[in-house]
Amino acid sequence: MMLSGVAIVGGNALISSATNNISQDNLLGTAGKSEAEGGKNLEGPIDMLLLGVDVRADWDKNDTRPDTIIILHIPASHDQAFLISVPRDTEARIPAFSKSKFAGTTDKINSAFFFGAQNGGGWGGGTQLLAQTIKNMTGISFDGAAIIDFSGFKSVIDALGTVRICVDQRVESHHMSMVDGKPMWNADAKKTGKKMTPVVHKPGCQEMPGWAALDYSRQRYGLRNGDYDRQQHQQQLIKAMAKKAIDGGAMTNPTKLNALMKAAGKAFTLDTGGAPIADFIFTMKGVTGNDLTMLRTNGGTFSTDGAGREVFNPLTKQMFAAVKNDTLAQFVTANPAVLSTKK
Secondary structure: OHHHHHHHHOOHHHHHHHHHHOEEOOOOHHHEOOHHHOOOOOOOOEEEEEEEEOOOOOOOOOOOOOOEEEEEEEOOOOOOEEEEEOOOOOEEEEOOEHHHOEOOEEEEOOHHHHHHHOOOOHHHHHHHHHHHHHHHHHOOOEOEEEEEEHHHHHHHHHHHOOEEEEEOOOEEEEEEEEEOOEEEEHHHHHHHOOOOEEEEEOOEEEEEOHHHHHHHHHOOOOOOOHHHHHHHHHHHHHHHHHHHHHHOOOOOOHHHHHHHHHHHHHHEEEEOOOOOHHHHHHHOOOOOHHHEEEEOHHHHOOOEOOOOOEOOOHHHHHHHHHHHHOOHHHHHHHOHHHEOOOO
């Protein structure tokens, strides 16, 4: 979203500002595209790994697992984009990783981030190991990656003002309550000793401030399909932010864009796979919020094997193969059931 905006506004000064505001790190390791797959050349399809982590002030930064794992696929035509969530509880064979002195194991896929971040690996190591785990499972190599810190992500939404979210089912927040009319984390609300009123997200389309939009996208308890519904809500939020930025004029107003980039710089860490960030900017400038297509993994509901472990169903495996072969648009046309049902 932000890169598209820079391209719309144009100018080397804004490109430099975007580069300076965003933390950059090696997040791909050996999961980046090889020279045979195009390497740093962005003329073909582009695949990015997006991770969302939720870290509170009193938590160990590296003692975490991402709640959001999304593959962003842009076909070689560079005129649309697809969002595919990887269920956090999917059983995966996580390979050994020398950077964090990890010997390898079988565990939930989001644990790969935790194991890679230990012993000095940090979030860079965590993302590298998770990216390699996904590559081993799907065959998909990546052009880039981004880690999004939810606590900073709120500032990005606040810079936009609000985002329009269509709530599909009533859900009571598992994380937040209202105290004296103000939203607070439950742990903080309890310390006040005052009456706590649960935050409830009710069905219907509505403009949400940053705290409410993030809280809604975090919920999985009480939803009909648990984490699978949450995956679609997370995709909803990304699309809503992109649409608001374009439709609200932030992308064409240098002042608004600068504020948005400053907020984004505090929210995420980026890896462009060695390609200059300016190349990414101009390659993706044609993709807007309306061009984002949200897809469902496992048909949007739980898929378990005989032992009760979460796995990819056959259609999902075919969908990942279509990503690797850059035939995803054709696959979606032939299999419309993979399209998200959320607005």
